[in-house]
Amino acid sequence: MKKKKHFYNYLWIWTIIYFALGFFNILFAWLGMIxxxxxxxxxxxxxxxxxxxxxxxxxxxxxxxPKKIKKFSRGVLAPRWLSSPYFRYGFLIFFMTMFGNVLYQTWLVYSGVNSVSEAITLFWAFKIPFSWTYTAGSVPAWAAQFSFGLYSLMLTSALIGLIVMFLYRPRTWCSFCPMGTMTQLICKLENKK
Ligand code: SF4
Structure with missing residues (x-):
């Protein structure tokens, strides 16, 4: 019997829409906070x-x-270290540090030290101009700066997820996803209580 589909079975479409919206107006990046x-x-x-x-x-x-497009994932087992606690917690710390940097850059703009950097940074290294997505003055400058930073983080992590999806099994990203690691840790602590 075919499984009944719920609205949440289609949330993958939302992920595509999210990145597309950011391409037109960077302020939509705020939705990533969800x-x-x-x-x-x-x-x-x-x-x-x-x-x-x-x-x-x-x-x-x-x-x-990989279900829709054949050969989108090689379907091979990822190296074990990718899901080891050392890597998972190390990546979580790194990711949260990078999120902290997004907040810091936002604060620098808020306090007038820097002006908005109308660019996104991919893989924490490559700056790509993205100025067409923002009209200066439409929102406070710090809100725009946060959008550029958050979109960079979201896009970079999605690209890493796509790379490991292609190289290994489809959901390899989930084995070291910072949100997955963090929620797993919280659940462990909650269930110990
Ligand atoms: S581990 Fe991360 S990407 Fe995977 S389902 Fe959880 S939050 Fe989503």
Whole structure:
């Protein structure tokens, strides 16, 4: 019997829309905060990974793409170190440090030290001009700076996820995804109580 589909089975489409919207107006990047806050709320108040299991469009996208387009994933086992605690927690610390840097850059603009950098940074190294996505003065400068930073982080992590999806199994990203690691840790602590 065919499984009944729910609205949340199609959230992978939202992930594509999210990146497309940011391409036209960088302020849509703020919507990415949903992916930061919701998993934490489920983990802290529910002690569960409901977000990962049902609501994560990104995880779904990595699963759906290789089904829709053949050869999008080689389907081979990823090296073990990718899912080792050392790598997972190391990557979580690195990722949160980079998120901290996004906040710091936002603060520098807020306090008038810097002006908005109308560019995104891919893989934390490559600056790409993105000025057509922002009209100066439409929102406070710090809000625009945060958008550029968050979009960079979201796009970089999505690209890493796509690379490991292609190289290994479709949802390899989930084995070291910072949000997955963080919520798993919170759930462990919650369930110990
Ligand atoms: S591990 Fe990360 S990408 Fe995978 S389902 Fe959870 S939040 Fe989404």
């Amino acid at each position: 992916d930061f806050i919701l998993p934490l709320l489920f983990a802290v108040f529910g002690g569960n990974k409901f977000f990962c299991n049902k609501l994560c469009g990104r995880g779904q996208l990595f699963a759906v793409l």
